Each structure stands twice: as structure tokens, then as C-alpha cells.
Amino acid sequence: xxxxxxxxxxxxxxxxxxxxxxxxxxxxxxxxxxxxxxxxxxxxxxxxxxxxxxxxxxxxxxxxxxxxxxxxxxxxxxxxxxxxxxxxxxxxxxxxxxxxxxxxxxxxxxxxxxx
Amino acid sequence: xxxxxxxxxxxxxxxxxxxxxxxxxxxxxxxxxxxxxxxxxxxxxxxxxxxxxxxxxxxxxxxxxxxxxxxxxxxxxxxxxxxxxxxxxxxxxxxxxxxxxxxxxxxxxxxx
Numbered sequence: 001x002x003x004x005x006x007x008x009x010x011x012x013x014x015x016x017x018x019x020x021x022x023x024x025x026x027x028x029x030x031x032x033x034x035x036x037x038x039x040x041x042x043x044x045x046x047x048x049x050x051x052x053x054x055x056x057x058x059x060x061x062x063x064x065x066x067x068x069x070x071x072x073x074x075x076x077x078x079x080x081x082x083x084x085x086x087x088x089x090x091x092x093x094x095x096x097x098x099x100x101x102x103x104x105x106x107x108x109x110x111x112x113x114x115x
Numbered sequence: 116x117x118x119x120x121x122x123x124x125x126x127x128x129x130x131x132x133x134x135x136x137x138x139x140x141x142x143x144x145x146x147x148x149x150x151x152x153x154x155x156x157x158x159x160x161x162x163x164x165x166x167x168x169x170x171x172x173x174x175x176x177x178x179x180x181x182x183x184x185x186x187x188x189x190x191x192x193x194x195x196x197x198x199x200x201x202x203x204x205x206x207x208x209x210x211x212x213x214x215x216x217x218x219x220x221x222x223x224x225x226x227x
Contacts, residue, residue: 004158031213033213033214035217040124040219040220041219042117042119042121042204042217042218042219042220043159043204043215043217044217045214045215048213048214058214090158090159092158092213094213101147101149101164102147102149102208102212102213103161104151104159104161104213104215106157106158106159106160107158108156108157108158109156109157109158
């Protein structure tokens with residue numbers, strides 16, 4: 001199993017450009033998430049999805065959009081990139097284990113710089 | 116505003132020593148408290164987790180201590196090894212959700 005796969009690994013954008021960060025999982029997880037990680041700030045939730053066709057905002061959704069047309073894929077769209085969106089982006093997926101413990105499986109991240 | 120406050124920001128421990136990382140939370144609705152371990156260039160990985168109905172959970176050399184009245188929980192790494200050198204994040208959520216509130220992270224360096 002590949003787990004959670006993110007592409008690209010690195011990207012440099014100019015201010016105002018747009019791009020899509022790709023995320024795919026092969027574990028048949030219903031739940032998927034996008035987090036961003038900034039130095040000294042931990043990870044913050046951008047958007048999440050509880051299943052195909054269902055998405056909702058997290059803590060820091062402004063400037064981003066998502067879609068979930070299949071169980072496997074959860075792309076994150078940046079419109080009109082801004083320097084404040086310079087960050088490392090992590091996609092994750094999960095299923096509930098039945099014991100009340102939720103284990104998130106993270107991808108390796110996309111390092112994005114907006115200049 | 117950080118809903119989960121983590122300290123210290125970094126720590127250095129000798130091989131064989133004990134690493135202790137502390138976290139505090141405000142929201143009493145949180146009912147699931149995981150710890151994640153992250154190596155450079157990788158995504159975080161679940162290390163150990165606890166629910167507030169127990170005061171301690173141990174898995175190998177890793178132990179979570181939980182103090183519900185103080186709204187604090189901590190990670191103890193016993194017999195620290197160089198391979199434990201990583202960044203550790205505490206987190207909290209409602210109803211075992213994957214919508215986690217993360218602490219700022221602690222970089223642990225274990226010297227040989």
C-alpha cells in the first residue's frame with residue numbers, strides 16, 4: 001500500500017498564481033484532511049471531508065478550496081496565491097478504529113513558497 | 116489563539132535519559148489526546164493516544180500522563196535513544212475526531 005500520496009513535493013509560485021495540490025489515498029478511508037504547518041505553530045486544519053461529495057471548512061480555510069469527487073482523491077486548490085500561504089501542506093486520511101481511537105495517516109507533505 | 120499549549124519548544128537529552136513534554140488545554144469538551152511524532156521531511160505519525168477516563172497509558176518506552184482536573188497531559192520518553200530525535204506534537208479533539216488542535220511542537224534531540 002502506498003498510503004497517502006501527495007504531489008508535488010516542492011513548488012514555487014508567484015503572487016497571484018493558482019495551483020492544485022494533489023492528494024490520493026489507497027486505504028479506502030472515508031475521512032480526509034488538509035493541514036498546513038508553519039514553523040513554531042503546529043498544524044492547522046484547512047479543510048476536511050467525511051466522504052465523497054462532502055467537504056467542510058476547518059480552522060484556516062480562507063484562500064483555499066477543495067473537492068471530493070471520489071473516496072481516493074482530495075485535491076486542495078489555491079486561488080490567487082499570497083505570501084501568507086507559504087507553508088508546508090499535509091494531506092491526511094483516517095478511519096475510526098472502533099475503539100474510539102482515530103489514527104491519521106499523513107502524506108509526506110508539499111513545501112510551497114509564494115514569492 | 117493556540118487551544119493546546121505545548122512546552123518546551125525544544126529539549127536536548129542524553130541517551131538513556133528521560134524526555135518530558137507537557138501540554139495544556141482549555142476546552143473541557145476535548146476528549147481525545149494523541150501524540151504525533153514527526154521526522155524531518157516526513158508527515159507526522161501517531162505515536163500514542165489517551166482518553167480522559169484514564170490517567171496514564173504506556174506503550175513501550177512512551178507514556179502519556181493525563182491530569183483532567185489540571186487540564187494537562189504529558190509525554191514521557193523513557194530510556195531515550197538517538198532514533199527518538201524528532202519533533203513531537205500533542206493534539207486534542209472532540210469525540211475522537213480527526214479534526215485535531217495541535218500544539219506548537221517540541222524538537223527533541225537525543226545525544227549519543
